[in-house]
Amino acid sequence: MKTPRVDFLYLNEQDMIDAGVLDMHQCINEMTEVLKLLSSGDYVMGGKHDNSHGIVVSFPDEPEHEGMPKNGPDRRFCAMPAYLGGDYRVAGCKWYGSNLDNIPKELPRSILMMTLNDADTGAPMAYMSANLLSAWRTGAIPGVGVRYLAKPDSKVIGLLGAGSIGTSTAEAILDAAAKAEKVKIYDVYSPTAETLKQRIESEYPNLEVVIVDSQEEAVRNSDIVNLATSGEANPRIEKEWMKPGLLITASSSGNFDPNHTIENIRLIVDNWKMYEEVLDEDEYPYNNLAMGVLGRLFLDWIHEGRMTDEKIINIGDVINGKVQARKSEDDIIIFGLGGQPVYDVAWGYRIYQNALKKGIGTKLNLWERAYQAR
Amino acid sequence: MKTPRVDFLYLNEQDMIDAGVLDMHQCINEMTEVLKLLSSGDYVMGGKHDNSHGIVVSFPDEPEHEGMPKNGPDRRFCAMPAYLGGDYRVAGCKWYGSNLDNIPKELPRSILMMTLNDADTGAPMAYMSANLLSAWRTGAIPGVGVRYLAKPDSKVIGLLGAGSIGTSTAEAILDAAAKAEKVKIYDVYSPTAETLKQRIESEYPNLEVVIVDSQEEAVRNSDIVNLATSGEANPRIEKEWMKPGLLITASSSGNFDPNHTIENIRLIVDNWKMYEEVLDEDEYPYNNLAMGVLGRLFLDWIHEGRMTDEKIINIGDVINGKVQARKSEDDIIIFGLGGQPVYDVAWGYRIYQNALKKGIGTKLNLWERAYQAR
Incomplete structure (x- = not known):
């Protein structure tokens, strides 16, 4: 992030698989590191006391407005942001929508995406499919x-x-x-x-x-x-x-x-x-x-x-x-x-690093120089 | 979203400009619509009473851990999710990192990205640069x-x-x-x-x-x-x-x-x-x-x-x-x-629709069929 130009890596679900998201043994190793960092306090999440799971958008049981989604099993949107320290030193946010009605559409109940960000500049480093990321880290x-x-x-x-x-x-x-x-x-x-x-x-x-x-x-x-x-x-x-x-x-x-x-x-x-x-x-x-x-x-x-x-x-x-x-x-x-969200940051960061090493994913440019850099 | 395949549109900053993000007159029209929807209640945001601005990750004034970012002017990460009704009927989340130290790096103080999601399935519809989106809607x-x-x-x-x-x-x-x-x-x-x-x-x-x-x-x-x-x-x-x-x-x-x-x-x-x-x-x-x-x-x-x-x-x-x-x-x-966040959802959705009409942006595939669709 030394230049005004910002690029980041897009990883779709197959890219994530190719970059090792299904390597459970490694994932357990990473999660062990995260849990140690949680014990030592080297992380920040959102919320009043810096420990929030995330922020949820949920729908009413009886919507008053035409077209507004109605509450139902697993129906919500959720944003889960975190900074994680240790050898990671990276920030990120998982954002997903969930709805049991997805199943008959042959879609997963939840569709999840993860953004990783430079902890200092906030620039996106990666945008990735997070369904397997979430399932494996969980x-x-x-x-x-x-x-x-x-x-x-x-x-x-x-x-x-x-x-x-x-x-x-x-x-x-x-x-x-x-x-x-x-x-x-x-x-x-x-x-x-x-x-x-x-x-x-x-x-x-x-x-x-x-x-x-x-x-x-x-x-x-x-x-x-x-x-x-x-x-x-x-x-x-x-x-x-x-x-x-x-x-x-x-x-x-x-x-x-x-x-x-x-x-x-x-x-x-x-x-x-x-x-x-x-x-x-x-x-x-x-x-x-x-x-x-x-x-x-x-x-x-x-x-x-x-x-x-x-x-x-x-x-x-x-x-x-x-x-x-x-x-x-x-x-x-x-x-x-x-x-x-610290779990997602850790496992996402590891997969991102694997992808960089193996040349996996689609490189995307955000800007050569921001239109407004003030 | 009738098939298991999910695609979405990526719009970088130049794409956003080409799709009309700087059209202030239109943006004022859209924001007028949003403020009317806020008055009638046809929206949901996050938080305990469905009206949260968003969730903030902020850093300590005196970090105890090596490498942890230190609090400073405008230094934070923030996730801002919302559903918006009316003619929009779409969900989304803005996620950004902010740091005054970006300025000497020729980067904007805040670097913002916006995701738009299908209100029913939660599938991403667009991932877009949100610096101009935010500045214009504000x-x-x-x-x-x-x-x-x-x-x-x-x-x-x-x-x-x-x-x-x-x-x-x-x-x-x-x-x-x-x-x-x-x-x-x-x-x-x-x-x-x-x-x-x-x-x-x-x-x-x-x-x-x-x-x-x-x-x-x-x-x-x-x-x-x-x-x-x-x-x-x-x-x-x-x-x-x-x-x-x-x-x-x-x-x-x-x-x-x-x-x-x-x-x-x-x-x-x-x-x-x-x-x-x-x-x-x-x-x-x-x-x-x-x-x-x-x-x-x-x-x-x-x-x-x-x-x-x-x-x-x-x-x-x-x-x-x-x-x-x-x-x-x-x-x-x-x-x-x-x-x-409802402002971002509205203006983002309009620019996304413009981009679709004009063939602007990069189409990205998430999956042909999800690895786990349960």
Whole structure:
């Protein structure tokens, strides 16, 4: 950025794939770095306390104006900006629209784009398709969870939800769980479960992969359970189903008995400050169908006087060695994640660098010299 | 958006110019439409009450981490999303980085990009350079103010601040003030004032254009005064300088005597709900160096118990005929504007449509069929 001329790189979805966006092992490495930076504080997001997930445009349930979109499942637009430090030192913003009605149009539920920006000048460095970027970075976080929070000999994995995020998460968990022997898949929509089963079998021919008929079967006897269901599902997870030493990773919410959970389970999140920011952005109950994640459920429990935030551990503090995840081998852990723009900045920046090295993408010129440079 | 394939249009700064982004008369027409839609409520922005200006990433005054940007003049990133109804029916997000240190690099202080999205699918329709888009839509709003709030025989115009916004605003005011005879320009940096003088003289050879040495000279005897100064300037405007019937338009803040102003001046804004949203997003004093606009000054006056929001009029209500701007010919009006993403959506959409008609821009493919369409 030493000249008035500004160019940037456009990466469509195929470019992103060619540049390595589907490399889950590397993505888990990057997300580990991000979570360490979150623990040390070397980042800035938006909002009143610099920790916002992003800003949401949502539509009314009963629009008064002709043509105005009506609220519906997953219907929103969202902008997620962040600066990330460490070796990244770059800013960016993910911007997406989401609508369940996309599915019959053969479009993804959400269509996401990511901009990366020079942290000093603000000039765009890259504009990229962010569907796979988002799915992989979201999936990778439970992978970090398995690396740092699961018992090393975890053998049985239960997957609740086999959609886009459930699929990338399965990839991450299997990358991180070296001793895995068996995978159980539960999805309300059986063809989705079948697709994930075939995918895992083709990648891991030595694994036993089964589709199960109930949430209970998916959870019982599992060493690791992942929740990646839709907002409405909010699966009930009974305490009797949980094996000692179990790790539950969750990018969606779940229905847990509050008393048992607070008393007996270690509660770990990706960044508690992001959930605290929700207190300014939203109203109780914070955990709702539109935005269902465990961090928000924990906010509700605190709001209801059931516990204090002293129960909550940040995974970055575990990775950085500040806090121990487990006090005993049999401790059960719930690790809830909520998605943060710093993840997109990190993984986007890495893919952008790969693309530059490999000559992938379309170079676009913004201007030779800005019309108004004042 | 009837097929799984998604394409969108990229418009760089020259494309934007070729597609008409500098057509101020048309821009004032569009902004008039937007202000009417704001009055009727046919729009949604982000935030707790759907009226947020946007989400800001700002840096600490004393960063603890090596390499983290340090707070400075105009240093921030900002994402501004909105849906706009009416004949537009489109969503979008402006995303920019801003840093005064860009100037010696021959880059604009802010570098802005705009994405337009299908309101239903969320698919990107266009990605465009937004520097001129922003400057023109911001300038156009005082132009709307002159059309609807200035005395029809306004002859003398005073301009405080001749930078990027001051320049586009001058263009709008002169487009709207058909009877203008004289323009006075004041800027702390005299070459900037000279550039604007030459520009106005070449466009309007019959106008008398003078550079004045003080704020007082710019305001005294003027029928219309525009404030477009930097955040730090906050010019003091004495009540003795104000001619009866004066219209002050302001995209930046000003230092007005609260008692006199509240008692004697009509206070008009672009969208009071946007300023009310600031109550959740920021702390008192709301009008500060980082974000100085008159709507925030009015929030401070309400917070201090000096007045209530019953004093505040939305210009859209004036345009829609719900409210009268003036009670008497001699009433002085202050019209403060704060910038809103709905403006960017409207003007961006119009330029995008022009570009499509004229075959301007670079067509980019996102995907033939999304890798994950679930």
